[in-house]
Amino acid sequence: MVDTISKSDVIAVVQARVNSTRLPEKVLKNILGKPVIQLQLERLERVGRCDGLLVATSDERSDDELEKLCGMLGVECYRGSLDDVLDRFYRAILPHKPEYVVRLTGDCPLADPQLIDEVIEYCIEGDFDYASNTIEPTYPDGLDVEVFKFSVLEEVWKEARLPSEREHVTPFIYNHPEIFRVGSYKGNIDLSHLRWTVDESEDFELVRSIYEELYPPNPHFNTADVLNLFEKRPELRAVNEKYGRNEGFEKALMKDRVSMENQRNSKNISVQERARQRIPGMTQLLSKRPDQFSLGVWPCYFSKARGVEVWDLDGKRYIDMSIGGIGANVLGYADPDVDLAVTEAVKAGTSSSLNCPEEVELADLLCEIHPWAEKVRFARTGGESMAIAVRIARAFTGRDKVAFCGYHGWHDWYLAANIGTENALGEHLMQGLDPAGVPKCLAGTAFPFRYNQLNDLKDITSQHGNDLAAIVMEPIRNDKPVEGFLDGVREIADQLGAVLIVDEISAGFRMNTGGAHMLLDLQPDIAVFSKALGNGYPIGAVIGKGDIMDAAQSTFISSTYWTERIGPTAAIATIRKHQRMNAGEHLVAIGNAMQAGWRRIADKHGVPIHVGGIPPLSHFAFEGEDAAVIKALFIQLMLDKGFLASTSFYSMYAHSEEHVSAYLKAADEVFGELANARKTGCAENMLVGERSTTGFKRLI
Ligand SMILES: Cc1ncc(COP(=O)(O)O)c(C=O)c1O
16 A cells, blocks of 8 residues: 555645734744744655645735745645635645645644654555544644545535534544544654643743754754753743643634534524424424424434434534434435335336235235234334224224233324323323323223233233233333243233234334344234334334234225335335344344443443333433433533434444444543533533423423
């Protein structure tokens, strides 16, 4: 690799401007009769691995003098945006189109040419997209070198949105190791406490003393010479030691906060305002309502989604480490294989007066995967598929009542459990579901029991056993089944002649290709799928034993759009890819890594959480009275770092270990901030949006 890169394939760019807030005109300040920037450029002439050198400054009048100086020195000077340094940087290099770019800042008159060569070599030899000695700093502040591919700069120029990313050129690269191959170049001794940059007047005093001592006898003095001088004159270290590293960058992060404030004026928020006026409840799914995250901050709408990336209406890009389309997108967004099958179907026409044969292929496939099942009906959403299953069970048994555990959708049969009770559904995923509009005569037809509490079910059956049409439950969700629970449920269903309906809408296709009941050795009479089955395209399936499913013919279950072609086409492509990739194994591994990471960072920062869920459907809850505030702050700070994140995580096949590492690195920092916010009592003040809501509540 090294041999194929010629010297001219590497160009160094020094970004500089005269107007610095902390030390005005610093780059033009004189040392031994020469401006600081000239001394730096002299040193850069000795960098061996690149021969192209240019200065990128602003088009403000204050930088005219800098341009003139470059002209005198014979150094190319490009002038561009003052604040959008990334744009300035990119345009400066564009005409040269080198293979690699070296980024240097113009306040470093002690720049080390040998070190710059070493980082260039390291980047090229390691075939990194980006390498620098600042990721894990071991060199003095002021010897910073960043080397990256021009192609990467081009990509970042298009994608980076945050003010800090535009002003500091490279954060978008090193903050996304899941996208870019990032290399960290480190020295043998840690000298990162030394400050050789020129930002403050004390910095300038130090550099001047060094130059006055070393430059006259040897203009080519090197880093070792400076260190020797420090040995001889230890008092020099104290000159500027009170200043921290990277204050400029911290200021830029503050600007990001302000940009989060600007979020309020963004397209995302203005569409939300319109939705509030026009759409009762704002969204069609409670779990995607922005108040469930943090109203005013959560972007709520997307313009584009691909893999694990989502772009909001302002074009801001996020890595989605949240609810993965609330479990629908098990493979990832816009999966190329599924989309290919779907676009072919679109081209062929998706609906006609005749039926689509794909539904027969899908029915065969589902029965092949679940050999106990013989017949299948299709719908398009989870809740309606559950309503179909319950209708079939009622038709088959001739009975009305249902015992259930967990959440199963919005339909009357389910919400009936809350008629005239104090929130019977409260223990079943969602609190506060109001049965307004559900006929009161359905009171006493649906009875909840808790997972792993066989006695709850026995209590129901002792009163309603002979009237029970179905027992409805998820095979697994938050807890593993305790010994005997699932067998006990099966036995009770058999004794009563009730239909055992297993709701696989969330659990299915997570740990294996098919229903989770197969892993748990649970024998259902009916199993219901949706969500993951279509990887984002609407499809629901009710599969079951032949005699029971035949009861669908004795009642009326029929709908126009259940006959279209896209849903079954997407489901077939999803199942085939899921099977081929052994996706379940990956989803579990990713989920486990997230759960372990949450536990580790929560412990590290003393922010207690409770972690639960099967690994592909993981979640955590902040403990403490301020949980709703801390959750909203977590969401806000993670958005700030480019992640869609909340307290639930649904793994997708497109999630990689790198996504998890990048997420956990960001979450680690955010948990540190949460701990601080709690300590200083300022968490609520830090919220740009509103605290998170839980459960179902009217939106006002
Ligand atoms: C277990 C379970 N059943 C049913 C449903 C309802 O599905 P849908 O939202 O597609 O109507 C859900 C949705 O979250 C679910 O998790």
